[in-house]
Amino acid sequence: MKEIKVQTTSRTYPVIIGKNLISHLSNILSNIELAPTKMMVITDETVSTLFRDRFERELKTIGIDYFFHVVPSGEKSKSFETYYECMTAALTNHLDRRSLMIAFGGGVIGDLTGFIAATYMRGIPFLQIPTTLLAHDSAVGGKVAINHPLGKNMIGAFYQPHAVIYDIQFLETLPIDEIRSGFAEVVKHGLIKDPLFVDWLVQHVHHLQQLKEEQLLTFIEKGITIKAEIVSEDEKELGTRAFLNFGHTLGHALEAALGYGRISHGDAVAIGMLFALYVSNQTFGIDLGYERMKEWFQKIGFPTSVHSSISSEQLCERMKNDKKSVNNEIRMVLLENIGTPKLVNFDEKTIYSLLQQWRGGAI
Numbered sequence: 001m002k003e004i005k006v007q008t009t010s011r012t013y014p015v016i017i018g019k020n021l022i023s024h025l026s027n028i029l030s031n032i033e034l035a036p037t038k039m040m041v042i043t044d045e046t047v048s049t050l051f052r053d054r055f056e057r058e059l060k061t062i063g064i065d066y067f068f069h070v071v072p073s074g075e076k077s078k079s080f081e082t083y084y085e086c087m088t089a090a091l092t093n094h095l096d097r098r099s100l101m102i103a104f105g106g107g108v109i110g111d112l113t114g115f116i117a118a119t120y121m122r123g124i125p126f127l128q129i130p131t132t133l134l135a136h137d138s139a140v141g142g143k144v145a146i147n148h149p150l151g152k153n154m155i156g157a158f159y160q161p162h163a164v165i166y167d168i169q170f171l172e173t174l175p176i177d178e179i180r181s182g183f184a185e186v187v188k189h190g191l192i193k194d195p196l197f198v199d200w201l202v203q204h205v206h207h208l209q210q211l212k213e214e215q216l217l218t219f220i221e222k223g224i225t226i227k228a229e230i231v232s233e234d235e236k237e238l239g240t241r242a243f244l245n246f247g248h249t250l251g252h253a254l255e256a257a258l259g260y261g262r263i264s265h266g267d268a269v270a271i272g273m274l275f276a277l278y279v280s281n282q283t284f285g286i287d288l289g290y291e292r293m294k295e296w297f298q299k300i301g302f303p304t305s306v307h308s309s310i311s312s313e314q315l316c317e318r319m320k321n322d323k324k325s326v327n328n329e330i331r332m333v334l335l336e337n338i339g340t341p342k343l344v345n346f347d348e349k350t351i352y353s354l355l356q357q358w359r360g361g362a363i
């Protein structure tokens, strides 16, 4: 078992990583001094089918009243409709300000539940119990949100959990596409902070099938350590936290343009990271190993280009609405070097030209 501390202005909390951790849920709750009046577990249909019985056995031993609320699996549940239904369930079941919400699932469940916890009676405690590799990123740092058709995560808050309990036994059932999606954020953490780790990954990871438990643990611990450090110095993204958005300017635009859930978050971010590397090369006149990275991405199975059905005009319009954008400019996280990120503003015309060049189209 390993513990990484996240120390933000609003809350300090542990991220506990290990196997079979949920058997210790009762102890963990008392260690973080939580004695809730009731618990609401929000999960999705897939996770519920796979793990509800197992989780309920543990919940029953704690002796606190609880109930499950199960939402459809996938990105579409980060919606106002699902948010409203969850709120209704919380009210109908009489949760009070000392009740606890538990996010049991991947990043969708974490973001949704966190936003419900942040806004139910103006804020009640919540726990993250992640079940995907991607959630090494989403469960840590307190960005919680739902989507709007006009943009990803547009309705949300910064609201930290009381603890993250990362029980890696749940990862055993993850399909390869979801492993790949989570791996994109692992690569992102390396690219913005740790060149040696990136080199190690490129040299040692040739496919994502049948990863060993210790490899997964390395990815998770490295990613969380980097994220915890950044979030601890800049909880509300006033500066350096924006670096965690590397690859997301185009990535989020793609997710929204294609329709939420049509491409996984990680695949979209992988495409976005390649574009950001290309723009970095062009802007700083350096070679950051773009071709090597693209080949490696292809080998692993990431998509490496934008589908031709989406126009560059559409993408630029979406990128202008990104949360980092100020005064209608498009703000991208670039790399001056691997491990050295920098925020750079562009006008729409420049990004349009770069996007067209990168896509191999006419400017």
Ligand SMILES: NC(=O)c1ccc[n+]([C@@H]2O[C@H](COP(=O)([O-])OP(=O)(O)OC[C@H]3O[C@@H](n4cnc5c(N)ncnc54)[C@H](O)[C@@H]3O)[C@@H](O)[C@H]2O)c1
Residues within 6 Å of the ligand: 044, 045, 046, 047, 050, 073, 074, 075, 078, 105, 106, 107, 108, 109, 111, 131, 132, 133, 134, 135, 137, 138, 139, 140, 141, 142, 143, 144, 170, 171, 172, 173, 174, 175, 178, 181, 182, 185, 265
């Ligand atoms: N808050 C943040 O800082 C942050 C960071 C990164 C991503 N995100 C958000 O996270 C979301 C993506 O998260 P995700 O990829 O975990 O998506 P997800 O929660 O939709 O999970 C992906 C799929 O895997 C299934 N699943 C979950 N656990 C499983 C398991 N153990 N075995 C088998 N199947 C399982 C789910 O039912 C779902 O179909 C996006 O909305 C993204 O914007 C947020």
Ligand SMILES: O=C(O)C(=O)C[C@@H](O)[C@H](O)[C@H](O)COP(=O)(O)O
Residues within 6 Å of the ligand: 137, 141, 143, 152, 153, 185, 237, 241, 242, 244, 245, 248, 323
């Ligand atoms: O934690 C952060 O900060 C991140 O940017 C992590 C991202 O991986 C994540 O996808 C986040 O939800 C994006 O945030 P947003 O502010 O661009 O919606």
Ligand SMILES: [Zn+2]
Residues within 6 Å of the ligand: 137, 185, 248, 265, 269
């Ligand atoms: Zn992300």
